[in-house]
Amino acid sequence: MSESINQAPVKVAVRNLTKKFGDLLVLDNMTFDIHRNEFVCVVGPTGCGKTTFLNCLTRIHEPTEGDLYIDGVPADPRKHNISFVFQEPSAMPWLNVQDNIAYGLRIKRLPQAEIDRRVNQILDLMGLQDSRRKYPGELSVSAAQRVIIGRSFAMQPDLLLMDEPYGQMDVKMRFYLEDEVIRLWRELKSTVVFITHNIEEAVYLAQRVIILSNKPANIKETLTIDLPHPRSVSDPRFIEYRNYITDKIKWW
Amino acid sequence: MTDKAKRQRIRKILYWGLPVLAILTVVLAWVLFSASHPELMPGPVAVWNRLLRTFTKPIGRINLLGHAWASLKRVLSALVFAWAFGISFGILIGWNRTARAIFGSIFEVIRPIPPIAWIPLIIMWFGIGETAKVLIVFIGTFVPLVINTSTGIRAVDEINIHVGQVFGGSRFQILTQIVIPTALPHIFAGIRTSVSSGWTTVLAAEMLGATAGLGSMVTKGWNGGDMALVLVAVITIAVVGFILSTLLSKLEKVVCPWNN
Numbered sequence: 458m459s460e461s462i463n464q465a466p467v468k469v470a471v472r473n474l475t476k477k478f479g480d481l482l483v484l485d486n487m488t489f490d491i492h493r494n495e496f497v498c499v500v501g502p503t504g505c506g507k508t509t510f511l512n513c514l515t516r517i518h519e520p521t522e523g524d525l526y527i528d529g530v531p532a533d534p535r536k537h538n539i540s541f542v543f544q545e546p547s548a549m550p551w552l553n554v555q556d557n558i559a560y561g562l563r564i565k566r567l568p569q570a571e572i573d574r575r576v577n578q579i580l581d582l583m584g585l586q587d588s589r590r591k592y593p594g595e596l597s598v599s600a601a602q603r604v605i606i607g608r609s610f611a612m613q614p615d616l617l618l619m620d621e622p623y624g625q626m627d628v629k630m631r632f633y634l635e636d637e638v639i640r641l642w643r644e645l646k647s648t649v650v651f652i653t654h655n656i657e658e659a660v661y662l663a664q665r666v667i668i669l670s671n672k673p674a675n676i677k678e679t680l681t682i683d684l685p686h687p688r689s690v691s692d693p694r695f696i697e698y699r700n701y702i703t704d705k706i707k708w709w
Numbered sequence: 710m711t712d713k714a715k716r717q718r719i720r721k722i723l724y725w726g727l728p729v730l731a732i733l734t735v736v737l738a739w740v741l742f743s744a745s746h747p748e749l750m751p752g753p754v755a756v757w758n759r760l761l762r763t764f765t766k767p768i769g770r771i772n773l774l775g776h777a778w779a780s781l782k783r784v785l786s787a788l789v790f791a792w793a794f795g796i797s798f799g800i801l802i803g804w805n806r807t808a809r810a811i812f813g814s815i816f817e818v819i820r821p822i823p824p825i826a827w828i829p830l831i832i833m834w835f836g837i838g839e840t841a842k843v844l845i846v847f848i849g850t851f852v853p854l855v856i857n858t859s860t861g862i863r864a865v866d867e868i869n870i871h872v873g874q875v876f877g878g879s880r881f882q883i884l885t886q887i888v889i890p891t892a893l894p895h896i897f898a899g900i901r902t903s904v905s906s907g908w909t910t911v912l913a914a915e916m917l918g919a920t921a922g923l924g925s926m927v928t929k930g931w932n933g934g935d936m937a938l939v940l941v942a943v944i945t946i947a948v949v950g951f952i953l954s955t956l957l958s959k960l961e962k963v964v965c966p967w968n969n
């Protein structure tokens with residue numbers, strides 16, 4: 458399959474990125490680019506290092522060797538408008554739903570009126586208006602996850618990182634949120650890096666899919682999904698892409 | 710009525726009735742014991758009359774409420790300092806590794822010493838005045854606050870710190886907006902312990918030498934063979950302790966509403 462050339466400037470540049478935890482080599486000399494306003498999905502076997510890659514990009518972990526650049530400078534969450542939907546539940550237990558959603562906006566010291574406007578919009582979008590004063594501990598897993606997705610969307614980030622964000626959702630909610638992330642990406646012209654286990658989800662969303670190898674992770678292949686949005690899962694070409702990727706990450 | 714509803718009703722009556730039954734049993738035992746051994750244990754009526762007499766014939770010209778207030782005032786003034794210093798110090802050694810390295814070990818040594826063990830030393834240094842009593846209570850309340858606060862600070866979930874970092878929070882923002890809120894329930898546990906330990910310590914300090922305070926009433930009754938007065942003091946101590954812990958529970962619901 459083909460890989461088309463993207464003319465947009467580079468948003469994220471990964472250069473010889475290697476990450477070891479002690480003696481455990483997790484990321485093995487990875488080099489690739491993600492372009493501005495690109496929607497990239499990353500798929501790969503369980504435990505191969507997908508989360509580790511995002512953690513290096515956000516400086517939660519320091520790379521062992523090599524580096525990552527955002528807009529041409531070494532990545533630093535203080536300098537860029539990044540937001541991150543973590544794989545594990547990460548709502549703040551002591552903040553209610555609306556304060557959780559406002560969390561990042563307050564850190565960036567946005568005007569209160571703007572915070573209120575965005576929080577309201579997100580509560581509507583995520584179907585959380587009725588729970589706005591509840592605490593995360595009182596919510597279902599899916600609702601708590603929507604809170605942290607909402608917290609990221611509210612930032613209107615120019616780089617949105619999502620680590621298996623919809624894993625806990627039922628099918629209907631997942632389809633709805635998949636369309637919402639596409640809409641947000643289009644409206645904000647942001648760059649999205651979306652990690653998923655679900656190959657159908659990757660083909661539904663991505664302009665380009667990065668397929669990682671088993672640990673230590675390296676890029677097995679990058680694949681441009683040359684289909685217009687919105688996509689149909691029953692389109693024969695969709696199915697062809699899906700089967701192709703499934704074959705690639707078979708590791709048994 | 711369904712079986713389940715019936716069982717629930719029985720359980721409700723049981724949980725409401727059992728504490729009442731327990732208290733009644735204790736009172737009954739008290740009545741019976743005091744009736745057969747009046748010289749060892751005055752009965753409820755005698756204690757009630759003694760209580761009334763603390764108002765008509767105040768001890769050292771201070772009535773019962775005055776004595777209770779004297780004890781309470783000592784505890785509260787010590788607690789204000791203990792909360793301010795204990796919580797700050799707990800945050801410091803929980804958050805800052807250098808501070809933990811320096812003070813942590815000193816603290817580990819001091820920590821197992823029960824507060825009343827300081828009493829002789831403090832009296833030797835500061836005499837038996839107000840300062841000494843407040844200081845003893847301060848020591849007794851400072852320790853649980855530091856322990857609980859620093860434990861709470863270190864119990865912060867890493868993922869929440871990562872959220873703060875990724876959203877571009879400064880170290881100070883992460884401390885004040887993530888780490889300290891996480892620690893609040895622990896800090897509150899420390900406050901709770903500090904209040905009960907402060908209340909016990911003040912009584913011990915007062916029993917050793919004071920002209921006012923519930924502890925001094927105990928000593929006075931004891932020395933004068935006035936068991937009824939001792940019981941009046943003991944019951945007042947229990948009532949004040951109960952009121953304090955009820956107030957704290959209410960406050961905790963306001964300060965940590967997510968933690969139910």
Ligand SMILES: Nc1ncnc2c1ncn2[C@@H]1O[C@H](COP(=O)(O)OP(=O)(O)OP(=O)(O)O)[C@@H](O)[C@H]1O
Pocket residue numbers: 478481483502503504505506507508509510544672
């Ligand atoms: N902080 C850490 N310390 C030590 N080892 C780690 C750490 N974080 C991850 N690892 C190891 O690195 C490897 C990759 O983990 P990572 O979480 O990046 O995988 P993943 O691709 O996100 O997996 P999953 O599909 O389960 O989300 C695993 O073997 C894991 O045990």
Ligand SMILES: [Mg+2]
Pocket residue numbers: 507508509544620
């Ligand atoms: Mg992961």
